[in-house]
Amino acid sequence: xxxxxxxxxxxxxxxxxxxxxxxxxxxxxxxxxxxxxxxxxxxxxxxxxxxxxxxxxxxxxxxxxxxxxxxxxxxxxxxxxxxxxxxxxxxxxxxxxxxxxxx
Amino acid sequence: xxxxxxxxxxxxxxxxxxxxxxxxxxxxxxxxxxxxxxxxxxxxxxxxxxxxxxxxxxxxxxxxxxxxxxxxxxxxxxxxxxxxxxxxxxxxxxxxxxxxxxxxxxxxxxxxxxxxxxxxxxxxxxxxxxxxxxxxxxxxxxxxxxxxxxxxxxxxxxxxxxxxxxxxxxxxxxxxxxxxxxxxxxxxxxxxxxxxxxxxxxxxxxxxxxxxxxxxxxxxxxxxxxxxxxxxxxxxxxxxxxxxxxxxxxxxxxxxxxxxxxxxxxxxxxxxxxxxxxxxxxxxxxxxxxxxxxxxxxxxxxxxxxxxxxxxxxxxxxxxxxxxxxxxxxxxxxxxxxxxxxxxxxxxxxxxxxxxxxxxxxxxxxxxxxxxxxxxxxxxxxxxxxxxxxxxxxxxxxxxxxxxxxxxxxxxxxxxxxxxxxxxxxxxxxxxxxxxxxxxxxxxxxxxxxxxxxxxxxxxxxxxxxxxxxxxx
Numbered sequence: 001x002x003x004x005x006x007x008x009x010x011x012x013x014x015x016x017x018x019x020x021x022x023x024x025x026x027x028x029x030x031x032x033x034x035x036x037x038x039x040x041x042x043x044x045x046x047x048x049x050x051x052x053x054x055x056x057x058x059x060x061x062x063x064x065x066x067x068x069x070x071x072x073x074x075x076x077x078x079x080x081x082x083x084x085x086x087x088x089x090x091x092x093x094x095x096x097x098x099x100x101x102x103x
Numbered sequence: 104x105x106x107x108x109x110x111x112x113x114x115x116x117x118x119x120x121x122x123x124x125x126x127x128x129x130x131x132x133x134x135x136x137x138x139x140x141x142x143x144x145x146x147x148x149x150x151x152x153x154x155x156x157x158x159x160x161x162x163x164x165x166x167x168x169x170x171x172x173x174x175x176x177x178x179x180x181x182x183x184x185x186x187x188x189x190x191x192x193x194x195x196x197x198x199x200x201x202x203x204x205x206x207x208x209x210x211x212x213x214x215x216x217x218x219x220x221x222x223x224x225x226x227x228x229x230x231x232x233x234x235x236x237x238x239x240x241x242x243x244x245x246x247x248x249x250x251x252x253x254x255x256x257x258x259x260x261x262x263x264x265x266x267x268x269x270x271x272x273x274x275x276x277x278x279x280x281x282x283x284x285x286x287x288x289x290x291x292x293x294x295x296x297x298x299x300x301x302x303x304x305x306x307x308x309x310x311x312x313x314x315x316x317x318x319x320x321x322x323x324x325x326x327x328x329x330x331x332x333x334x335x336x337x338x339x340x341x342x343x344x345x346x347x348x349x350x351x352x353x354x355x356x357x358x359x360x361x362x363x364x365x366x367x368x369x370x371x372x373x374x375x376x377x378x379x380x381x382x383x384x385x386x387x388x389x390x391x392x393x394x395x396x397x398x399x400x401x402x403x404x405x406x407x408x409x410x411x412x413x414x415x416x417x418x419x420x421x422x423x424x425x426x427x428x429x430x431x432x433x434x435x436x437x438x439x440x441x442x443x444x445x446x447x448x449x450x451x452x453x454x455x456x457x458x459x460x461x462x463x464x465x466x467x468x469x470x471x472x473x474x475x476x477x478x479x480x481x482x483x484x485x486x487x488x489x490x491x492x493x494x495x496x497x498x499x500x501x502x503x504x505x506x507x508x509x510x511x512x513x514x515x516x517x518x519x520x521x522x523x524x525x526x527x528x529x530x531x532x533x534x535x536x537x538x539x540x541x542x543x544x545x546x547x548x549x550x551x552x553x554x555x556x557x558x559x560x561x562x563x564x565x566x567x568x569x570x571x572x573x574x575x576x
Contacts (some may be wrong), residue, residue, distance in 0.1 A: 012446070016286035019419060019449040020426075021442055022435045029438075032284030034504050035446050038415075042451075042507065048470065056273050056472060058310050058340065059546075060297045063338040067394070079205040086431030096428050103324040 007036040105130050106176075107267045110318070110326045111350075113269065114171035116543065117162075121390050122481075123166075124158035124218065124494040127269075131176050131220060135267050136207050136559040138572055142243050144252070144261040145191045146181045147222040156216050171326055176268045177362050180256045180279075181222040182229060183272065183314075184303040185209050188219070192305045193237040196425055206303025207312055207338065208272055208312030208331045213456045215330050220268055223258030226421060227438045229254050229274065229307035232282050232490075232510040233500045234438040241497060244286060245570040246536055249496040253283030259317055260287040266573050270318040270327050276307045277410050278489070278514025281526035285489035285539020288568060290527045290556065291317040292324045293548045297342040297522035299328070300335030308417035309408075309519040320566055321525060321556030325349035344421070347550045355554040358392030361488040362542075362555075363482040365400035372491040380530030380538040381488050384559065391558050395486065402474050405467055407508050407517035411498055412464035413519070421449030421492030443504065475520045479545045484555055487525050488513055517543055528565040537565075 012032045016023045023031065079092050088095035105113065116122035132151045139145060154176070161174040168174075184202035186209075191197045205213070212219070226236040234242040234257025240318050242257040244250040245264045252261040259271030273280035275293040279410030284291035285568050292315045299314040306312060316327035332346040362386060369378055385395050422445055427433045437445065438574045451460035478485065491512050517524045524544050529540040545550045560566050 007450075011334060011450070015446050015449045015453065018453060019443060019445050020423065021437070022433075022506050024116060027439075031442065031446055035450065037322055037504050038411060038443070038447050038508070039450060039460075041508070042412050042460065042464075044468055045130055045405060045408050045412070046459070047158065048405060048467055050463065050466035053466040053469050055462055055464060056468040059472070060342065061502075062297075062340070071139065073515070077203055084203055084427075085200055087427070102170070 007032055107276050110323045117165055117174045125155055128154050128158040128176055131267055138265050141248055142261050143240050144224055144242050144258040145221045146191055146224050147241050149220050154218055154220050164198040168216045170215035173328055175445055176218045176220050176347050177327050178221045178223050178259050178262050178268045179272045180225050180259050180274050182274045182305045185207055193239055194230050195238045196432045197431050200430055207300035207335045211331050225258055226255035228441055229255045229276055230444050232439045234496060236438050245572050250496055253286035255279040257283045260289055261557055263289045263317055264540055264570055270316055270323055273315055273317050274304055274434045275313050276311045277511050277518050281489045281514050281541055282315055284493040284526040289317055289319055290321050290324055291292035291327055293524045293525045297340050299446055300341045300398055302335055302337040302339040306421040308414040320350045320560055321553050322353055325353050325553045338529045349550055349553050352550045353553045353557045357555055357558040361482045362388055362393050362395045363398040363478055365398050365402050365483045367403040368487040374492055376532040377488045377538050381540050384529045384540050387559055387562050402471055407512055408520055409464045409467050410515035411508055415444040415448030416451045416461050419445045468500045471519050484553055485543040487541055489541045493532055493536050510535055523549050525556045527556050530565055
């Protein structure tokens with residue numbers, strides 16, 4: 001951690017929630033320090049002037065790569081294939097955890 | 104050993120029936136049985152009977168196969184989907200995952216008649232430079248088993264150095280093909296972004312990921328790249344540019360070629376043994392008629408910060424799909440290093456910090472592109488070390504985010520810009536550990552790099568040296 005940009009365990013708890021990562025207290029403590037080290041190191045970029053620079057998100061130079069909106073049967077899964085790696089299935093469907101509470 | 108021969112020669116022998124694919128495959132499995140327990144390079148070994156059956160089928164039909172890779176054994180980093188063969192990305196999350204489809208690269212190699220013998224160890228999800236951040240135990244360096252085989256693709260590199268196979272397929276996001284190549288004394292091509300389809304490769308950071316060959320020589324890599332490169336309708340970022348005949352163009356002379364040597368790569372961070380080896384390589388290129396000039400690439404030190412914003416950001420997004428519902432295990436199974444990168448990336452993308460980190464890094468990425476474009480408009484290639492340090496001892500890079508990041512100092516900038524880079528063996532340190540160099544070229548200049556590499560390998564014999572483990576029985 002640096003003085004300029006300290007991360008707190010509260011920050012780490014918030015990021016862990018956003019990232020859907022379950023952390024125990026020891027892990028959260030360790031990550032507070034380690035992510036802090038990385039973040040303060042990458043902050044070095046702030047010293048570079050980039051006022052009139054546009055961002056680069058990809059380097060191919062290609063735009064709007066399109067294809068016909070047609071079904072490609074060679075890459076279709078059967079229902080059995082689509083479910084082949086699922087741990088919990090029921091009648092040909094994925095079983096997921098309940099997200100809605102009963103009243 | 105047969106497996107010491109170049110692909111071109113093996114292929115000729117297969118066609119003239121002086122050697123069979125069964126002979127080659129059997130030799131590889133014997134070698135694996137003798138030495139794999141010392142290295143731990145495989146996550147999944149294809150069973151011997153399956154591979155031999157494929158080899159027999161190739162031997163019977165060899166005259167009908169156009170590809171020089173027919174009957175040749177290869178391995179893949181475990182980041183590629185291989186239909187019916189377990190694929191883990193070295194993470195317990197995918198411990199029992201059997202892909203229902205294949206990566207384009209795998210499909211092309213199967214169609215060529217090459218024979219897959221294993222899925223190889225790596226840092227889980229590509230996160231690391233030492234194949235220690237894996238759920239399957241670290242891969243040991245064939246040159247010194249107390250040291251790391253590099254990463255993230257330590258498994259395929261160690262397997263080639265140990266003569267378990269002819270070639271391997273790696274994946275390079277920040278150095279994952281080149282760093283293990285350097286530490287195992289093998290050759291490898293990190294291709295131009297888009298040169299090879301990413302379809303079916305498990306994504307680390309999508310705007311940086313590239314798929315490429317690793318083998319004993321530049322020429323062998325050229326044979327493999329010729330087979331796997333090209334546009335793919337299933338990957339919209341794959342380039343429609345025609346694939347040059349790399350193996351025909353590899354004989355091009357290096358006379359008059361201009362090579363840049365940026366002074367920033369030779370600072371205090373660099374191990375003096377590596378520096379000395381690169382300076383010797385410089386003389387080899389000069390003796391071949393190339394012109395080597397010292398130049399400056401002032402942005403270099405900002406490469407690691409840009410990479411460690413962009414790559415974690417993209418990986419936090421890519422890995423968010425692993426929710427354990429449709430396939431795979433729970434998110435608590437991510438390794439410590441995975442969690443560090445997911446957390447760093449999520450932070451960099453989070454509201455209030457996005458402009459300061461992610462957007463800023465994307466802008467600096469543009470600065471890198473201009474700086475490299477300018478330099479490469481005057482030079483055919485840039486010569487530099489691959490890693491600042493010799494192969495690390497186990498534990499040295501773990502749990503120290505700074506050390507871990509600095510191992511990538513010389514490799515990550517190439518991914519940020521999208522350029523190709525050929526990694527080649529260029530010497531040994533006092534304790535008989537291998538040293539690698541890289542030649543970086545313009546977008547889609549793989550052919551030029553292969554030719555320079557081939558020239559170098561005609562004039563040197565570093566690439567023919569084998570770890571003592573290979574010759575001992």
